[in-house]
Amino acid sequence: MLRINELKLPLDHPDHALRDAILTRLGIGGADLVDFNVYKRSYDARKKAAIVLIYAIDVEVRNEQAVLARLKGDQYVGPSPDTGYKFVDAPRPPAGTPRPIVVGTGPCGLFVALILAQMGLNPLVLERGKVVRERTVDTFGFWRKRKLNTESNVQFGEGGAGTFSDGKLYSQIKDPKHYGRKVLTEFVKSGAPEEIMYVSKPHIGTFRLVKMVEQMRAEILSLGGEIRFETRVDDIRISETDGVRQVRGVVLASGEEIATNHLVMAVGHSARDTFQMLYDRGVYVEAKPFSIGFRVEHPQSLIDVCRFGPNAGNKILGAADYKIVHHASNGRSVYSFCMCPGGTVVAASSEEGRVVTNGMSQYSRNERNANSAIVVGITPEDYPGHPLAGIAFQRELESRAFLLGGSTYDAPGQLMGDFVRGVPSREFGSVIPSFKPAVHLTDLAPSLPEYAITALREAFVAFDKQIKGYYKEDAVLTGVETRTSSPIRIKRRDDDLQSLNTRGLFPAGEGAGYAGGIMSAAVDGIRVAEAVAMAMGVPVPALQD
Numbered sequence: 204m205l206r207i208n209e210l211k212l213p214l215d216h217p218d219h220a221l222r223d224a225i226l227t228r229l230g231i232g233g234a235d236l237v238d239f240n241v242y243k244r245s246y247d248a249r250k251k252a253a254i255v256l257i258y259a260i261d262v263e264v265r266n267e268q269a270v271l272a273r274l275k276g277d278q279y280v281g282p283s284p285d286t287g288y289k290f291v292d293a294p295r296p297p298a299g300t301p302r303p304i305v306v307g308t309g310p311c312g313l314f315v316a317l318i319l320a321q322m323g324l325n326p327l328v329l330e331r332g333k334v335v336r337e338r339t340v341d342t343f344g345f346w347r348k349r350k351l352n353t354e355s356n357v358q359f360g361e362g363g364a365g366t367f368s369d370g371k372l373y374s375q376i377k378d379p380k381h382y383g384r385k386v387l388t389e390f391v392k393s394g395a396p397e398e399i400m401y402v403s404k405p406h407i408g409t410f411r412l413v414k415m416v417e418q419m420r421a422e423i424l425s426l427g428g429e430i431r432f433e434t435r436v437d438d439i440r441i442s443e444t445d446g447v448r449q450v451r452g453v454v455l456a457s458g459e460e461i462a463t464n465h466l467v468m469a470v471g472h473s474a475r476d477t478f479q480m481l482y483d484r485g486v487y488v489e490a491k492p493f494s495i496g497f498r499v500e501h502p503q504s505l506i507d508v509c510r511f512g513p514n515a516g517n518k519i520l521g522a523a524d525y526k527i528v529h530h531a532s533n534g535r536s537v538y539s540f541c542m543c544p545g546g547t548v549v550a551a552s553s554e555e556g557r558v559v560t561n562g563m564s565q566y567s568r569n570e571r572n573a574n575s576a577i578v579v580g581i582t583p584e585d586y587p588g589h590p591l592a593g594i595a596f597q598r599e600l601e602s603r604a605f606l607l608g609g610s611t612y613d614a615p616g617q618l619m620g621d622f623v624r625g626v627p628s629r630e631f632g633s634v635i636p637s638f639k640p641a642v643h644l645t646d647l648a649p650s651l652p653e654y655a656i657t658a659l660r661e662a663f664v665a666f667d668k669q670i671k672g673y674y675k676e677d678a679v680l681t682g683v684e685t686r687t688s689s690p691i692r693i694k695r696r697d698d699d700l701q702s703l704n705t706r707g708l709f710p711a712g713e714g715a716g717y718a719g720g721i722m723s724a725a726v727d728g729i730r731v732a733e734a735v736a737m738a739m740g741v742p743v744p745a746l747q748d
Contacts, residue, residue, distance in 0.1 A: 204283035205229070205267060206242065210258040214246070214514060225262055229270055229280070237263040242283075245403030246520065251512025254520070288385035290322060291733040294740030302327055303465040303735050304453060306436050306477075309363020310721045311712025312469035313419050314728030315735070317389065320426035322736055327461070328428060329453070331435035331474075332360025335416045342367065346550055346639040349612045354435070357561060358473040358553040358686075361432065362416040364713075365721040367551070369543040369564045370407035372399055374722040386725040393418035396566070404524070408566035436477065439466065439484055441705060448485070449743060450707030464743045465735050469711040469728065472689035473553050475594050478714075487694050487703040488590045491716050494540065494687040495600060495651055496578030496659060497680040498548045498560045499619070500634055501673070503573040506544070509670045522568040525575070527669050529662040533654055535579050537662035540687055541720075542575035544568045547637035548681050550612060557601035558614050560638065560684050572637055576684040577662065579655040593690025603650050604683040608643045615650060615683075616642035620676035623660045632677025642681055650682045692716030700734035707743065709735055 207228055212220055225239055226232065243259040261283045264270055274280045305316045308330040319326040331354055332338055338360030341352045353359075357367045372387065387400050390407070393415040399405035407415070420430060438454035452462040470477050482488045503522055507515035510523035522544035529537045546564025553559070562574050586596040607615035616636060621628040627646040636642040648656050667674035693710035694703045695717075702708040711717065711731040718724035 205262045205264060205270065206281055206283040207258075207260045207262060208279045210260055211247075211255050212258070214254040214256055214517060214519065216256070221258065221260075225260060229262070229264065230273070231264060231270065235265045237265060239263065241401045243403060244401050248511055248514075248520075251510075251514065254511065254514050256519070284381075286381040286384040288382070288388070291736055293322070293733070293736035296324070296739040297742050300739055300743075301463045301465075303467065303739065304329060304461065304463040305467045305469060306453070307363065307469035307471060307474075307712070307714070308361045308416075308430070309469060309471050309712065309724060310365050311718060311724040311728040311731070312363070312467070313416070313423075314386065314389075314725045315467050315469060315711060315732045316423050316428055316430075317419060318729055318732035319735060320423045320428040322732075323427065324736060324739065325427040325429070326423075327463075328423070328430040329434045329436055329455070330361060330430065330432050332356075332432065334432050335361040335366060335413050338362075338366075339413060345552070345612070349640050351552055351555060351612065353553060353555060354433070356553050357549060357551040358471060361420070362412060363471050363724075364473065364551075364561070364686075365724070366412050366416065367409055367549060367561065367563050368721070369541065369546060369562060370409065370412050370566070371541075371720060372405040372407065372722050373403070374720055374726070376723045376726060378726060382726040382729045383722055385729060386722060389419070390415055393422075406564075406566070406568075408568070409563055411566050438480060439708075441484060444744065448705045450705060464707045465709070465739055466707060467709045467711050467731055467735060468693065468715065469731075470714040472686055472713045474714055475554075478591060478594065478691055481693065482591060486705050486708065488691050489694060490583035490586070490590050490593050490690065491692040492580060492582045493593065493690050494578035494580050495655055496537075496540075496576055496684045497647065497682050498562060498574050498638075498684055499577050500548060500572040500574045500636055500679045500681070501675060502634060503545045503571060505672050505675070506573045506670070509672055522573070525670055527666050527673075529665045531658035531661045533657055535654060535658035537577060537579050537658050540576040540578050540684075542573070544573050545570045546574055547572070548574050550614065550639065551686060552601070552612065554598070554601070556605050557598065558604035558608050558612060558683065559601050559686055560614060560681050561686065570637065572634065574637070576687065577659065578684055578687055579651075579658050581655075585652070590691060597685045597690060600651060600683050600685050607645050607647070607650055607682070611640070613641045613643040614638050614681045615645045615647055616679055616681045617644060617647045618676065619663055619674065619678040619680060622647055622680055623663055625660075631679065634675070634677050634679050636679045636681060638681050642679065647680060647682050688719050689714050689716050699738060700731055701738070707738070
């Protein structure tokens with residue numbers, strides 16, 4: 204197969220134009236073209252009236268070597284790379300080796316378990332929350348009736364936090380081994396639309412994610428894995444011999460102990476009690492940067508026109524997204540995060556007496572509003588003193604939001620114009636917020652530190668130069684966004700992905716500070732699964748009395 208990159212065609216080109224362009228680009232006749240398929244399709248919308256589609260095409264031709272020789276030196280034509288997944292060549296575990304345990308069923312934990320199961324290593328998966336459909340009932344119950352289940356919500360349960368999101372399946376991580384292709388392939392096999400294999404910014408949406416998660420669970424079970432729901436890990440067992448710490452097992456909330464020498468912690472960014480437990484057990488943990496801010500809602504139609512001009516509404520383009528950044532005069536960076544076209548702002552609390560926002564959308568992205576987190580970057584210098592100080596900082600902000608919202612799990616909100624001027628909002632304008640249970644209009648200034656409020660006020664005005672109309676007087680800000688990423692990193696070695704100071708412990712995914720989103724978390728899960736498989740082939744020293 205040959206790969207043609209940077210093949211450009213008009214947005215509304217006829218179907219035959221792609222085949223014609225391939226023939227022209229390769230300088231061959233129709234009889235020499237055996238087959239072709241789209242590997243990637245993106246677009247260039249810098250000229251709104253003349254948007255261009257950009258293709259990467261895999262092509263099968265007659266006399267391939269002759270074509271390659273003739274086009275030698277053409278940077279956009281060459282052999283198609285092999286993107287198929289190859290299982291790591293791991294030695295089989297010694298007889299009697301306890302099975303690996305995976306804690307968490309978010310994207311990372313699911314892919315750790317799936318790869319281990321596909322390798323015949325029979326993982327045991329432990330999830331504190333419920334199966335995805337029961338979890339969905341609990342989550343919608345919170346949104347509609349303000350009844351929070353602290354073990355079953357947007358953060359905890361089968362599928363992880365990514366289940367209630369936009370379902371974005373793209374990332375900026377380096378992926379030389381094409382693990383992302385393995386992730387997309389497994390998603391399609393589990394029911395995702397095939398277009399995620401080639402569109403430039405694939406997404407799925409919550410309802411489709413629910414079905415996919417169920418299918419992935421079924422495959423793990425069919426391959427010999429075991430999954431236990433409503434099973435919280437409250438402690439881990441660690442032995443120490445000659446200064447070497449080794450995982451020996453886990454202790455469940457029920458008191459049951461399960462032995463293992465290989466423990467994957469893929470717990471997500473909100474398992475604060477688990478972070479505390481690991482720290483108390485001497486596992487090396489350090490504070491890391493994250494971001495804080497608000498969710499911002501505009502009419503989706505405004506964003507569509509700003510991004511696509513006369514091509515707004517085109518089916519191929521879909522609902523427009525945006526990515527913006529501003530470097531404020533006080534030295535803080537303000538940027539968009541987890542933008543959800545045609546979506547809703549959702550209540551993402553996992554602890555009582557605290558309010559947190561997130562964004563979510565369905566595959567169709569056809570809701571009235573666009574929303575995005577607009578956040579300010581912060582570092583451990585802003586919350587000094589302890590590796591877990593970022594958690595305390597998050598909790599403080601979330602508690603403030605709870606009080607500002609009326610202490611009913613309503614979220615505090617403010618119109619953009621009022622926020623910039625520093626006056627409380629009294630009534631909504633043309634933009635009706637999507638957050639449920641409800642948005643309580645107030646003054647958001649007390650919800651975040653002064654440096655963040657100052658930077659955000661400056662940024663909202665500045666963003667209007669990047670997206671004309673972004674500074675909209677009655678756009679709605681909803682507070683607070685604090686779970687942009689984990690506030691800690693459970694550091695691991697680069698060579699075998701095990702904890703810096705605890706053998707057999709594999710910190711993984713977003714909660715451990717090694718991912719940020721569905722795709723990067725899933726890719727990290729594959730890497731960790733391979734590391735576990737390699738480690739299981741090495742005998743672990745016997746436990747000494």
